[in-house]
Amino acid sequence: MDKKLKQLKEDYMDIPIPDELDFKVKKAIKQGRKSMKAKDNKAKIRKGYIAAASVAAATVVLTVGVNVSPVLAKGLSDLPVLGGIIEVLTFREYKVDEKNYNADIKVPEIQGLENKELQNSLNEKYLNDSKALYEQFMEEMNELKEAGGGHLGLDNGYVVKTDTEKILSIGRYVVNTAASSSTTFRYDTIDKEKEILITLPILFKDDSYIDIISENIKSQMREQMKSDDSLIYWIEGDNNDFEGFDKISKEQSFYISPEGKLIIAFDKYEVAPGYMGNPEFTIPTEILTDLLMGDEYIK
């Protein structure tokens, strides 16, 4: 080999490998696998919700009857029914506070729904998800400690995106602040009057929303990239290097803003490089009007 090339190669091979590379690679693989599974499972899980939601619809008549009689209602629930306050509270908090290892996990709990089935299924999910995160954190912390140390940070909590008379949108986030800076959001939107979980398929007459929303998002992406070249989205077809964003899924993550706008949300890495964070797109209501089941949610 040419002498200069040899020298260049030596320099290249001398690039120091950080100790934490192996750990971070393993962690990224774990996360990558999870996202793979999440894709597969998403459909299954949501199907369960729809079933729960339709049960809710069936029991509405009954609960209205219960509501009329406060005495009876009180007997069924230890919460005061007055005004039927549906709210989100912090049910439990887990904390790890050691040098280099920090976790803060806040588990939300929804209260005040008459539809106990829905309420319990959501609260159970919230608790289980947080528990799993906590256990994973402890496991990784111990692995790291055995491996000679490192940093780990986890911030898991929730934000109430919308809380109007009609709608409650709650977003739960997971931020890995050290080993890899990933953030994910999971949203649930509840119709507080009907006490059902709102899903995209429930909002729309048929599946045509998928294409129409997807096209709108793609044009928003292109516009943003045009006006600022430091912004990058991966769009299928525009970038032939690997799979880019083509369509939202039927059960794409979303929430409804207090103004009644539909917000489509993506995870980090889902449609853009990591530094772009968790992209969100507000879908103009005009393009949805003909597709919506009604105008009670999206305005």
Added chain:
Amino acid sequence: MELDKQLEKLITENEKSFYRLAYSYVKNQDDALDVVQEAIYKAFASIESLKNVDYIKTWFYRIIVNVSLDYIRKRKKELVNYDEYILSNDSGTEDHYSDIDLKQSLDSLPEKYKTIIILRFFEEMKLEEIAQVMDKNVNTIKTWLYKALRMLRISIDEERDVKNG
């Protein structure tokens, strides 16, 4: 073996190569680690797009290169300001360290030529593999490789001429 298992094997067995490649673009440890993690994440998320398992290696290299270039693109704006700062503080005298000169001559190549040199000579890939990584035909890669070598030699020779002269 299932696709995701093959991917995991490929990544864990070659993690140092991937890190070095990422580092050669982004030039700092934190970003290089980020690039590797992001590429892994991206690979698992889009594993269905891999049609032929024979290409898994070059496919993953391509993701590393693309994520690295995304990072550089994002940082370019910040770097413009940095360059201006450096230039305004440059006294005009040249320091000579042969190692650094060599490295800089590699870094002074446009990205595609640099990528070819790294993949061909440091990662010891075949031209066909490089063509897959860079999504170009082999002839284009040959042309670029020739050009890259020429550019490299010229820039190194120039340095020597300056020093000897």
